[in-house]
Amino acid sequence: SQKIEQNSEALNIQEGKTATLTCNYTNYSPAYLQWYRQDPGRGPVFLLLIRENEKEKRKERLKVTFDTTLKQSLFHITASQPADSATYLCAPDTGGNMLTFGGGTRLMVKP
Amino acid sequence: DTAVSQTPKYLVTQMGNDKSIKCEQNLGHDTMYWYKQDSKKFLKIMFSYNNKELIINETVPNRFSPKSPDKAHLNLHINSLELGDSAVYFCASSQGGQGASGNTIYFGEGSWLTVV
Numbered sequence A: 001s002q003k004i005e006q007n008s009e010a011l012n013i014q015e016g017k018t019a020t021l022t023c024n025y026t027n028y029s030p031a032y033l034q035w036y037r038q039d040p041g042r043g044p045v046f047l048l049l050i051r052e053n054e055k056e057k058r059k060e061r062l063k064v065t066f067d068t069t070l071k072q073s074l075f076h077i078t079a080s081q082p083a084d085s086a087t088y089l090c091a092p093d094t095g096g097n098m099l100t101f102g103g104g105t106r107l108m109v110k111p
Numbered sequence B: 001d002t003a004v005s006q007t008p009k010y011l012v013t014q015m016g017n018d019k020s021i022k023c024e025q026n027l028g029h030d031t032m033y034w035y036k037q038d039s040k041k042f043l044k045i046m047f048s049y050n051n052k053e054l055i056i057n058e059t060v061p062n063r064f065s066p067k068s069p070d071k072a073h074l075n076l077h078i079n080s081l082e083l084g085d086s087a088v089y090f091c092a093s094s095q096g097g098q099g100a101s102g103n104t105i106y107f108g109e110g111s112w113l114t115v116v
Helices: none
Strands: A003-006 A011-014 A019-026 A032-038 A045-051 A056-059 A062-067 A072-077 A086-092 A105-110 B004-007 B010-013 B019-025 B031-037 B043-050 B053-057 B064-070 B073-078 B087-094 B111-115
Touching: A003 A086, A011 A019, A019 A086, A019 A105, A032 A062, A032 A072, A045 A056, A045 A062, A072 A086, B004 B087, B010 B019, B019 B031, B019 B087, B019 B111, B031 B073, B043 B064, B043 B073, B053 B064, B073 B087
Parallel strands: A011 A105, B010 B111
Antiparallel strands: A003 A019, A019 A072, A032 A045, A032 A086, A056 A062, A062 A072, A086 A105, B004 B019, B019 B073, B031 B043, B031 B087, B043 B053, B064 B073, B087 B111
16 A cells, blocks of 8 residues: 655754655655645645656755655755744655645754 | 635534534635544545535545535534544645645644544
């Protein structure tokens, strides 16, 4: 069955460092993969979308990579700030107009 | 203006009761959704409607009944509430179907349902 894995343990980093979050998927080949940010008590907010024919996508301090061979997407935040602290969800499309969300990784950026 | 708004934000009710959550989007999107986020934070799709027509129904008990009076509204009615229904319910919308066409999803702020 299709499976999406994100590190369920919180990632703690120091302000100014680069945060790297991982999303692994198995048993299918998504055409797209999206990343969302969710703050406590709020709904998820779209950040970036990357297509299967794109190796990398950037938006300001954010960078997403998509390795269809490894079946993995990496989400990077450079020069991290405490305001980046949130849970980040990856969502590969699973066909049939469906997105399936991973369980999310909580990022804590300490000043 | 809030793009996707849902009410109520908090709802505490007893087992066996019937309750509704309302949702409206002002983005002009064709597709609306209901998601459930459980205590482990997994976000799972329940229903998807496109132009008032049901297109996705993901193994949800019959006690859950979505209703879309028009493409800007998708309400969720839950009958005979059970303890396991306690969760956060998110309404969302997108232009066209999610996923395959790369459309992004806009979420509401969530409705916290607690069944006691």
